[in-house]
Amino acid sequence: MKVAYWPGCVSRGFTPELHGAMAKVAPLLDIELIELDRAACCGAGVIAEHNQELADTLNARTFALAQQTDGELMMNICSTCQGAQSECQERLDANSEYRAQINQTLADEGLHYEKGLTNKNLLWLLVEEIGLDALRAKVRRPLTGLKVGPFYGCYIIRPVHRLGIDAEHPRDRYMQMVIEALGGTVIDYAGVYKCCGFPIITMNKEASLKMAGRHIGDAIDADADCLVVPCPLCHLNLDLQQPGAAHAVGRELGLPVLHLPQLLGLALGLEPRELGMSKHVVRPTSVIDWSTSVVAGAAA
Amino acid sequence: MPDYLLRIRRFDPTSGQAAHWDEHTVSLGPRNSVLDAILKVKDEVDGSIGIRCSCQQAICGSCGVRINGRPGLACNTHLEVAAARGGGAQSPASAIGGGRLSNGHRSADGERSADGERSDGALAGVIEVEPMGNMPVIRDLIVDMDAVHWKKFQRVTPYLVAREPVPEREYIVPHYNMVDVTQTMACIQCGACVSDCLSMEIDPLFIGPAALAKAYRFVGDPRDAQHAERLRDLSEDPHGIYDCTHCFNCIDACPKEVAPMSQIMRLRRRAGSDFGIVDRNNGHRHEAAFVTLVRDYGLLNEAELLPRSYGGNSWFGKFHPAAGRELLSSLSTVITGLLRGKISPRVALLGHRLPKADLAALRRIYERIEGRPERRELNLYVTGYEDEPEPATVGAGSAGEGPHTDTSASESESSR
Numbered sequence: 001m002k003v004a005y006w007p008g009c010v011s012r013g014f015t016p017e018l019h020g021a022m023a024k025v026a027p028l029l030d031i032e033l034i035e036l037d038r039a040a041c042c043g044a045g046v047i048a049e050h051n052q053e054l055a056d057t058l059n060a061r062t063f064a065l066a067q068q069t070d071g072e073l074m075m076n077i078c079s080t081c082q083g084a085q086s087e088c089q090e091r092l093d094a095n096s097e098y099r100a101q102i103n104q105t106l107a108d109e110g111l112h113y114e115k116g117l118t119n120k121n122l123l124w125l126l127v128e129e130i131g132l133d134a135l136r137a138k139v140r141r142p143l144t145g146l147k148v149g150p151f152y153g154c155y156i157i158r159p160v161h162r163l164g165i166d167a168e169h170p171r172d173r174y175m176q177m178v179i180e181a182l183g184g185t186v187i188d189y190a191g192v193y194k195c196c197g198f199p200i201i202t203m204n205k206e207a208s209l210k211m212a213g214r215h216i217g218d219a220i221d222a223d224a225d226c227l228v229v230p231c232p233l234c235h236l237n238l239d240l241q242q243p244g245a246a247h248a249v250g251r252e253l254g255l256p257v258l259h260l261p262q263l264l265g266l267a268l269g270l271e272p273r274e275l276g277m278s279k280h281v282v283r284p285t286s287v288i289d290w291s292t293s294v295v296a297g298a299a300a
Numbered sequence: 301m302p303d304y305l306l307r308i309r310r311f312d313p314t315s316g317q318a319a320h321w322d323e324h325t326v327s328l329g330p331r332n333s334v335l336d337a338i339l340k341v342k343d344e345v346d347g348s349i350g351i352r353c354s355c356q357q358a359i360c361g362s363c364g365v366r367i368n369g370r371p372g373l374a375c376n377t378h379l380e381v382a383a384a385r386g387g388g389a390q391s392p393a394s395a396i397g398g399g400r401l402s403n404g405h406r407s408a409d410g411e412r413s414a415d416g417e418r419s420d421g422a423l424a425g426v427i428e429v430e431p432m433g434n435m436p437v438i439r440d441l442i443v444d445m446d447a448v449h450w451k452k453f454q455r456v457t458p459y460l461v462a463r464e465p466v467p468e469r470e471y472i473v474p475h476y477n478m479v480d481v482t483q484t485m486a487c488i489q490c491g492a493c494v495s496d497c498l499s500m501e502i503d504p505l506f507i508g509p510a511a512l513a514k515a516y517r518f519v520g521d522p523r524d525a526q527h528a529e530r531l532r533d534l535s536e537d538p539h540g541i542y543d544c545t546h547c548f549n550c551i552d553a554c555p556k557e558v559a560p561m562s563q564i565m566r567l568r569r570r571a572g573s574d575f576g577i578v579d580r581n582n583g584h585r586h587e588a589a590f591v592t593l594v595r596d597y598g599l600l601n602e603a604e605l606l607p608r609s610y611g612g613n614s615w616f617g618k619f620h621p622a623a624g625r626e627l628l629s630s631l632s633t634v635i636t637g638l639l640r641g642k643i644s645p646r647v648a649l650l651g652h653r654l655p656k657a658d659l660a661a662l663r664r665i666y667e668r669i670e671g672r673p674e675r676r677e678l679n680l681y682v683t684g685y686e687d688e689p690e691p692a693t694v695g696a697g698s699a700g701e702g703p704h705t706d707t708s709a710s711e712s713e714s715s716r
Contacts, residue, residue: 009600012652014643038658040598045546046590049565050573053676054669058594061665083548091678094685098678105668109661154498158548167384195498195547202609203542203581207503211545214502240637244630279642281633 001129004066005033008078009041010232014240017276018232021261022077022122024275028138028268029130034069036062042084053102059088060102063119064111073118075125077261079231082121083155083163089117090162121156122260123230127174132181140269142183146290148263149187149224150175151215151238153231154195175228182267189222191215196234201241206248212237213249225286226256228263235259240281256284266291301327302424304379306337308349309430312439322346330380334427335363338374350440358555361490365441366430371492371553374429383425432495449491452511456534460518463525471523481520483681484513484563486556493550493560505539509550509560512541516563519570531571535579541567542583557681588613595666598654603647
């Protein structure tokens with residue numbers, strides 16, 4: 001399927017391995033990416049905090065650019081983008097007068113947002129568009145024996161109504177469903193639905209790192225080999241800041257944190273290095289060891 | 301009538317005994333409330349169950365508890381709704397709230413299967429009730445609201461400080477101002493948002509969602525004389541408005557749609573944009589740097605954002621001593637990131653940016669919107685949602701009140 005692809009800012013900044021892994025994984029999933037390389041930052045809630053109309057206009061511009069492509073829908077790879085964009089879209093779609101005002105601003109560029117865009121995070125697209133059965137059929141290296149703790153990130157699971165989470169779309173269970181479809185073992189731990197702490201890293205660093213450290217510690221205590229995140233901002237706090245988080249909670253951590261496309265890539269047969277795992281601050285040793293043992297087992 | 305398995309967490313801190321779960325099978329209609337079930341057991345089986353309640357109409361806010369891992373009022377939660385969210389069903393609420401997984405996933409009792417049914421008979425569902433979080437338990441389902449919730453509530457001067465001179469007769473308040481604060485006035489002080497606040501879980505000193513929503517009640521009221529003082533106080537407090545981590549838990553928790561987190565964001569907007577308060581917690585600097593960098597680069601330039609958040613919103617911000625101190629404390633993280641190739645020197649030094657034509661378009665958008673004398677803000681709590689026919693006819697058929705113009709932007713600290 002063809003999608004208008006919004007990679008977000010951080011996947012092209014401090015987590016380049018995410019953007020790279022997505023590019024590697026997309027053809028294996030039969031996803032054609034039409035990158036929205038003219039679109040601006042979603043604002044991550046911070047621009048909306050400053051000026052709601054500004055955030056709504058920037059995101060309406062992104063939606064309008066997506067609607068100019070022949071993609072079936074818009075796809076993102078960042079929980080924060082999903083949440084921030086869903087919030088703006090909710091306002092835009094709810095009130096035609098407001099939408100008209102925003103479109104008036106976009107008219108300078110010849111752009112126009114038409115109500116009703118479908119914007120899905122890769123996680124939602126996997127389950128709702130590709131389907132778990134089709135995903136299972138594409139697995140080349142089942143994640144047998146790999147114990148994976150899901151970490152969603154706040155923006156993709158709350159508020160539940162805005163994000164379209166209901167009995168028919170249990171999007172707050174999709175990570176578990178995907179891990180199982182890839183052959184992995186889901187690790188339930190206290191932090192699955194909690195906050196990584198990233199939004200307050202510059203305001204209250206101690207609390208921010210304690211949040212990250214506590215969740216990582218809980219996952220380790222639950223015997224996870226690694227965490228998987230659909231959000232690069234969570235990845236920054238859980239991986240890049242993990243040494244500081246360990247210090248904040250006063251215990252050793254050292255738990256690898258994978259981006260969702262990296263976990264997919266592993267199961268689809270790609271190698272850890274191809275997926276940019278060497279760029280992680282916490283060496284994904286347990287994952288590489290698992291991968292090596294699986295390859296060795298297959299050769300034998 | 302269907303049978304529900306009611307599990308109640310029992311705990312008496314004076315007993316020296318650990319907390320435990322009591323189980324009761326209750327026959328009640330699916331539209332009966334969880335409180336009905338608790339009171340039925342209390343009346344007919346065990347009068348010692350501790351539960352605080354009064355109006356049973358979602359007005360008094362007394363019966364805040366956690367039901368199947370999610371905070372809310374026992375009196376306005378139907379048994380069928382509670383059963384659907386818990387008992388292992390993969391409904392959204394089964395997972396949302398305090399990091400709890402559904403019962404089937406965290407159950408310690410082997411006699412219950414993943415879908416919440418017991419092996420000895422069919423049940424309509426499992427209702428697990430426990431006290432709210434982030435507050436000490438007095439007994440069973442009763443928490444000490446005084447120790448946390450009300451203490452924080454008092455912290456924000458929760459009353460109107462009248463402007464002088466007080467008019468002889470009524471104070472005429474513009475309609476839009478009262479509509480603006482209507483959402484916060486809906487709060488019934490039940491503490492559900494406090495229960496699952498993820499910032500407070502880590503930082504118990506955080507003023508918290510309920511109290512900060514109350515603060516907006518007065519910051520948004522033109523009769524109040526202390527807008528600037530309130531905002532400065534809440535901005536400068538290390539556990540104030542900039543300690544909220546945007547987790548949205550309070551929005552989902554609130555039974556009255558107060559959306560406390562949205563009120564906190566409005567407090568930030570008023571503090572930073574209207575009163576120019578540059579706080580010691582880097583809150584406003586972070587916001588200003590973020591907004592400016594997106595204008596100039598189109599994308600977030602992380603390498604510039606961090607030093608500017610500490611040192612000030614300009615290219616020179618990185619040379620400010622505060623930025624230098626932060627860089628020093630993060631040096632090992634920066635070096636590791638660079639060595640691993642996570643942070644490329646090019647991105648670190650130059651950032652990544654959109655094509656020139658797009659940046660010019662963004663600048664025009666910024667100038668147009670930031671140049672307005674008044675901010676435009678749409679509060680869906682007030683305007684509601686249109687149910688317009690498809691395809692959308694732009695500009696026609698507005699069902700709501702239309703966008704609210706936030707005239708407060710014209711009010712400034714210096715104007716007082």
